[in-house]
Amino acid sequence: MATYQYRCAGCGPFDVTRPIGQARPEEPCEACGHPSRRLFTSPMVIRTPAALARALQAQEASAYEPRVVDEVPASRRAPARSADPRHALLPKP
Amino acid sequence: MPEVIFSVDQTLSMRDQKIPGHNRWHPDIPPAATVSPGAEFRLECRDWTDNQIGNNDSANDVRDVDLSHAHMLSGPIAVEGAEPGDLLIVDILDLGPIPQPTSDGSGSGWGYTGVFARDNGGGFLTDHFPDSYKAIWDFHGQMATSRHIPGVRYTGITHPGLMGTAPSAELLARWNAREQALIDTDPYRVPALALPPLPDNTLAGQLAGEDAARIGREGARTVPARENGGNHDIKNFTRGSRVFYPVHVPGGLLSAGDLHFSQGDGEITFCGAIEMGGFLDLHVDLIKGGMEKYGVTTNPIFMPGNVEPRYSEFLSFVGISVDHTTDTNYYLDATIAYQNACLNAIEYLKTFGYSGEQAYLLLGSAPIEGRLSGVVDIPNACSTLYLPTSIFDFDIRPTADGPRKTDRGRCAVTS
Ligand SMILES: [Zn+2]
Numbered sequence: 313m314a315t316y317q318y319r320c321a322g323c324g325p326f327d328v329t330r331p332i333g334q335a336r337p338e339e340p341c342e343a344c345g346h347p348s349r350r351l352f353t354s355p356m357v358i359r360t361p362a363a364l365a366r367a368l369q370a371q372e373a374s375a376y377e378p379r380v381v382d383e384v385p386a387s388r389r390a391p392a393r394s395a396d397p398r399h400a401l402l403p404k405p
Numbered sequence: 406m407p408e409v410i411f412s413v414d415q416t417l418s419m420r421d422q423k424i425p426g427h428n429r430w431h432p433d434i435p436p437a438a439t440v441s442p443g444a445e446f447r448l449e450c451r452d453w454t455d456n457q458i459g460n461n462d463s464a465n466d467v468r469d470v471d472l473s474h475a476h477m478l479s480g481p482i483a484v485e486g487a488e489p490g491d492l493l494i495v496d497i498l499d500l501g502p503i504p505q506p507t508s509d510g511s512g513s514g515w516g517y518t519g520v521f522a523r524d525n526g527g528g529f530l531t532d533h534f535p536d537s538y539k540a541i542w543d544f545h546g547q548m549a550t551s552r553h554i555p556g557v558r559y560t561g562i563t564h565p566g567l568m569g570t571a572p573s574a575e576l577l578a579r580w581n582a583r584e585q586a587l588i589d590t591d592p593y594r595v596p597a598l599a600l601p602p603l604p605d606n607t608l609a610g611q612l613a614g615e616d617a618a619r620i621g622r623e624g625a626r627t628v629p630a631r632e633n634g635g636n637h638d639i640k641n642f643t644r645g646s647r648v649f650y651p652v653h654v655p656g657g658l659l660s661a662g663d664l665h666f667s668q669g670d671g672e673i674t675f676c677g678a679i680e681m682g683g684f685l686d687l688h689v690d691l692i693k694g695g696m697e698k699y700g701v702t703t704n705p706i707f708m709p710g711n712v713e714p715r716y717s718e719f720l721s722f723v724g725i726s727v728d729h730t731t732d733t734n735y736y737l738d739a740t741i742a743y744q745n746a747c748l749n750a751i752e753y754l755k756t757f758g759y760s761g762e763q764a765y766l767l768l769g770s771a772p773i774e775g776r777l778s779g780v781v782d783i784p785n786a787c788s789t790l791y792l793p794t795s796i797f798d799f800d801i802r803p804t805a806d807g808p809r810k811t812d813r814g815r816c817a818v819t820s
Contacts, residue, residue, distance in 0.1 A: 367787055370723045375749040376756070377803040378720040384774040384791045396700040403692075405496050405647040405708060 320348040406447065407498070407686050410438040411479045413449035415508040415682060418456070419477045420608055426451070426479045426662070427610045429602070429624025430580075430633065432571045432654045434610045436483035439656070442691040445498060448479040452682040453566065453663040456510040458517050460541055462553075464817045467519040468537035473606040476567050476627040476636065480660030481610070484689055487657035492695025493570060493650040497643065497710060498686040500563055500664060502544055512682030516542050516549070516666045518770040519680070520762065524595055530744060530765060531596070539817040540766040542666065542679045549666060549679060549770075553816040554763050559667070559796040560714035562772045564642040565685055566663030566678060567627065569634030569705075573653040576632060580625050600626040634705045638678070640668045640772065643710030650705045651696050661685055669768055670775035670790075677769025714772055716793035720801065722750040726786040739777050742788035746775075750790055756808040757801065763816045771796055 314332045319325045320341035326348070328339050338347045394400070411426070413419070419426050424437045440446055452458070455477040458466050487493060506513030523535040540553035550558045572580065584599040591598055604621030612620060630637045634650055642648075650657070664685065668678035696702060724745025726738040747768055754764035774791040794801050799809065 364725075367723070367725045368727070371725050371745060371749065374721065374723045374746075375752040378722050378749070378753055378792075380794070380802050381719050381721050381791070382717060384719060385776050385789075394706075398698070398700040399706060402649055402699055402706060402708075403494070405645065 317351040318348040319351050320344065320346050322346060325351060407445040408447065409449060410440060410446045410482065411448040413451055413479065413682070415449075415451070415503055415506065415510055415513070419451045420455075425608055425610055426477060427481070427620075427660065428474060428477050428606070428608045428627060429620055430569070430572055430627060430631075430635070431577065431609065431620045431624035432574050432658070433616070434481055434571065434612065434620060434624075434658070436481050436656060436658060437479075437610060439483040439485060440689060441485050442487075442689065445686065445688045446482075448482070448661055448685045448687065449503075450479045450512075450565075450662045450664050450682055450685055451477045452511040452680055453477060454680075456682065458511060458519065458539070458680070460509065460511070460515050460517075462541075462817050464519070464537045464539040464819045467539045467817075468522050468819045470519075470521070471606065473603055474608075476663045477608070478567065478627065478660040478662040479685070481571055481656075481658035482660070482689075483656030483658060484691060485656075486693075487652045487691055488655055488693075489573065489653055490694055490696050491652040491657070492692040492699065492701055493652050493657045493659065494688075494690040494692065495568065495648045495650060495659065496688040497565070497646045498688055499644055500565060500683060500685040502664075502666065502681050502683040504684065510682055511680060512664070514544050516544065516679040516681035518542065518677055518766045520677075520765060520769075530747060533748065534762060534765055537819050538762040538766060540763070540770070541817070542770070544666065553814065554759070554767050555814050556798050557767060557771070557796055558798060559771055559793070561667035561679065562640050562643055562713050563667065564640060564646075564665055564710070565661050566638045566665050566668075567636045568642075568648070568659070568661040569631075570650045570652060571654045571658035571660075572625065572631070572633050576653055577623065577625055580631060581623070584625075600628055602626065632703050636663065637707075638663075638665075638668065639707065639709070640665075640670060641709040641713060642707065644712040646710035647708040648705050649692075649695070649699070649701055651701055651703075652691075657691075659687075659689065661687075667770055667772060669771055669773035677766075679770045716772070716795060718794045719774070719791035720750075720753070720794060722746045722753065722790045722792065724749060724788050724790070739786040739788055742777075742786040743775060743790070746788045746790040750792060756810060757799075758810045758813040760813075760815055762818070763813065766816055768792075 607621035609620035665678035751764040
């Protein structure tokens, strides 16, 4: 089943569930019964931003075929500089 | 070898030592020894549970561990002339398992990794692994192997899990108040949100009677890290590390313990390091008035050590902050992202014949690297786990032939 959207001129948009491919061009408004035209909206998949889709794909793939890399990003080894400039003056070992 | 100023007879409980250590934070626990600024010395340490875990093939001891004994610490060590407001410099000179074992406890050529049951401490993936499991590791110099996780051999990244100074009475009261407030938000949660003071099995150094009982009622448990340092479980707190601890009480009162032969980033199984008894060599010094001079107030400052195993190839496992079972997005939740990265690594290792429990135990103890890769793609945090390939004695990389699944034994489980 899929959800299709219609808009009644008086009452606004409403949803109708029908088997895929069987949406009618018009449906009676669920509130007032007035014939209402179908709205064409973007399919669901487009709502996933490209960056998120890439991250989801990378995550899913890594359980079966993790990437092999030569080095680990240096985030922890070089911790972020302290906001307090006095910390840089602490005596090193 | 530096002078041993805190000695442990490893055939005896910490409670029965000539000068016992302690397992709560409290300013009134008297020093076990006093050193001058500039001193180098050795502390001998019990395993953090006071040796409740044995070198055997059952995880019953992990399931039944009594956490009211933990963490069994060596100290406190007073530093002459240290006053509140000073900074205490602590350098890690060396550490390791018991050099010449006299007993069969952990640190005597072996250590262990445990997964705690959900109703007794739990762990990072406790919803996926609710029971208790254990792996025994045998030490070969600085290398470790396990009969419970065959096919793996690696160099440990050895460090103390726990070190800190005593809190002042005022700071201790603030800890107790804020942690109780957290507990009160969900008092019946399992595992508990925080652990309030617990008189049962409190050890307060040389104190006895009513003095010791008061430490039991007021002393902070040692599980979380706080302003005084504490249980930080930083795997790069290795030889060569330097820490600056705020001094909150006269003498500073430094204590340490919970030695780890190795550990991955984030002690993901709670008992996920390779735990052991052993020794810890330190150098201490003082910066008078250092807290104000250097702006160190609420936390110690670490300079990580420069001694660690070196690897040149890693498998990278990715996780994002989505709960797949409920399709829930968690806003920039790096913990859930790292959990998913761990679960992906576990799934992958299972295709080589390891059980999920073996894989979980391995990720806690091996020198894996965890990275928070980015939180730019709102609402998802992305974490990545890097697993060195050369710790395996077979090719762990994905190949066209597919994974080589063979019988890889099993870890210790409960009966
Ligand atoms: Zn209408």
